[in-house]
Amino acid sequence: MIEKHLEDFVRGLMFPPRLVAAIEYGLLGGGKRLRPLLAWHSARAVGGDGASSLRACTAVELIHAFSLVHDDLPAMDNDDLRRGRPTLHVYDGEAMAILAGDxxxxxxxxxxxxHPEAGLALRLCRELAAGTEGMIAGQVYDTLGGLPDDAPEDRRLELIHKNKTGALIRASCRMGAACGGAPDDSPAMAGVTAYAEAVGLMFQVVDDLLDVTQPRERVGKRTNKDATSGKVTYPSVMGIEASWRVVKDLERKALGAIAPLGQAAGGLADLARSMARRDR
Amino acid sequence: MIEKHLEDFVRGLMFPPRLVAAIEYGLLGGGKRLRPLLAWHSARAVGGDGASSLRACTAVELIHAFSLVHDDLPAMDNDDLRRGRPTLHVYDGEAMAILAGDxxxxxxxxxxxxHPEAGLALRLCRELAAGTEGMIAGQVYDTLGGLPDDAPEDRRLELIHKNKTGALIRASCRMGAACGGAPDDSPAMAGVTAYAEAVGLMFQVVDDLLDVTQPRERVGKRTNKDATSGKVTYPSVMGIEASWRVVKDLERKALGAIAPLGQAAGGLADLARSMARRDR
Structure with missing residues (x-):
């Protein structure tokens, strides 16, 4: 349903055909749909229907896809491979990659x-803006620096990741929970938010670990690039085994945060477990 | 008030300081504030208070500024001068220009x-999305082509301009009118929309004319670039004098559209007249 809603949304656009094709290339070319799944299962976790989150699913995946397309640009990470295919600027030129991302x-x-409910639509837009802007801020820190010089290295890493990956994952979960009917100040929303903060950081730590431990063929994008580009990562700061211990701690934290939601949060629990795996 | 609201908005951001500085550079470095002025005077034209449009003013100027920063990038128009200063990617690098634009x-x-009124806030978001996406579609046509091959040249030009410049100008006016209290289906909204469509096209024709007839020092950006880049423009298709006649026709059309709104539309009328001038 998530995939179908995404496809229908893009194919309904009244855009120049070449722009639609570029957006399809960037958006519909595989991907694990992690953020939409988080939104969907967050809606269920608070007692709502997964399908109530479909607009939110489409929104967060569009933002995620935009960020990949722009991050891959030559002036940014300069990646030529993504999900096992040429990146959009390699496929259709840099100008199109900039415009399709926009x-x-x-x-x-x-x-x-x-969305027919104006109040809910606005809440979703607010969460999306926070997620998008947090992600961009994290990318600025990661690519261009500017973090407080006196912060210890692990604190700097956390600040980067909390924004770069964490903000949109947090928004995905909170948007899903809002669609599922959880008020902003409810214990259910607090639980989903704490879960999101833990899995958001965990996701990035695992991503950094896969970058040093997996061959390119397995991951579908260039690996070992963090080391060659001199970026600080969890494995580079605290070593591989200690980083896996951080992953395990964050998984426990995530599962604890949603435990009060019981059976309904089973989907979120499964997602956290699969995100913590070495072979994800 | 428009300038102050823009400044306060940007300076209240909890962003990395270097990102805030880049946004300030792109947003607060002069500019005529045409789109905010159109929003402001559209609010007044429908009987509202100009100040009711301040959020809309800030929104449309942010979108306009983002589009300038991205359009100036090397992979797009590759401009190094804007408003008489180095463009953002020259000043602070391409990565920052991409991220600050995003x-x-x-x-x-x-x-x-x-915005405290959820229904109005959503209407404004809808108009802004239409304006932003129309602008991007126009930029795709202009930079990358893809227009229907059988369309005559003046029709192709109109399609480019209607989107590239026209969509955001239309959104600015409609957002202002919405803030001023005009319902979507009111005659006042229809008048403001027709005005916006005329001045949007007029603005671009005058811009094309200034590109061939004014020296760079006067315009504050590189001129004569349309001819050197081989872009089709109104002067290149129909000549300079005929293009000025188009400007005059569009000015009359714009003024006619808001005539029923009487005195309240005086600000919009003045704006149309000043936009039609050769020495604007």
């Missing part, structure tokens, strides 16, 4: 604003 | 979503 960013908001 | 796009929506 379009996907705007479409993220666009996907929310025809 | 941030400004998201902030455009962000600027609207704390």
């Amino acid at each position: 379009a996907m960013l705007s479409l993220g908001f666009h996907a929310l604003i025809d | 941030a400004m796009l998201s902030l455009g929506f962000h600027a609207l979503i704390d």
Whole structure:
């Protein structure tokens, strides 16, 4: 249903055909749909229907896809491979990659604003803006620096990751929970938010670990690039085994945060477990 | 008031300081504030208070500024001068120009979503999305082609301009009118929309004309670039004098559309007249 809603949304756009094709390439070319799944299962975790989160699913995946397309650009990470295929700027040129990314960013908001409940639509837009802007801030820290010089290295890493990956994962979970009917100040929303913060950081630590421990063929993108680009990562700061211990701690924290939600949070629990695996 | 609201909005951001500085550079470095002025005077034209449009003013200027920063990038128009200063990617690097542009796009929506009236906030977001996406579609046509091959040249030009410049100008006016209290289906909204469509096209024709007829020092950006880059423009298709006649026709059309709104539309009328001038 998530995939179908994404496809229908993109194919319904009244855009230049070449722009639609570029957006399809960036958005529909595989991907694990982790953020939509988090939104879907967050809606269920608070007692709602997964399908109530479909607009939110489409929105967060558009924002995620935009960020990949722009991050891959030569002036940014300069990646030529993504999900086992040439990146969009390799496939259709840098200008199109910039413009298609811009379009996907705007479409993220666009996907929310025809929601029949105005109050909920606005809440979703607020969460999406926070997630998008947190992600961009994290990317600035990661790519261009500017963190407080006196912060210890593990604190700097946490600040980067909390924003770069964590903000949109947090938004995905909170948007799903809002669609599922959880008020902003409810214990259910607090539980989902604490879960999201733990899995968001965990996801990035595992990503850093896969970058040093997996061959390129397995991951579908260039690996070992963190070391060659001199970026600080969890494994580079605290070593591989200690990083896996951090992963395990964060998994426990995530599962604890949603334990009070009982059976309904089973989907979120499964997601946390699969995100913590070495062979994900 | 428009300038102050923009400044306060940007300076209140909890962003990395270097990102805030880049956004300030792109957003607060002069500029005529045409789109905010159109929003402001559209609010007044429908009988509202100009100040009711301040969120809309900030939103449309953020989107305009984002588009300039990304359009100036080497992979796009490759411009090194804007408003008489180095463009953002020359000043602070391409990565920052990409990220600051992305941030400004998201902030455009962000600027609207704390509006106390949820229904109005959503209407404004809808108009902003339409304006932003129309602008991006126009940029795709202009930079990368893809227009229907059988369309005559003046029709192709109109399609490019209607989107590239026209969509955001239309959104600015409609957002202002919405803030001023005009319902979507009111004659006042229809008048403001027709005005916006005329001045949007007029603006681009005058811009093309200034590109061939003014020296760089006067315009504050590289001129005569359309001819050297082989872009089709109004002067290149129909000549300079005929293009000025188009400007005059569009000015008359714009003024006619808001005539029923009487005195209240005086600000919009003045703006149309000043936009039609050769020495604007």
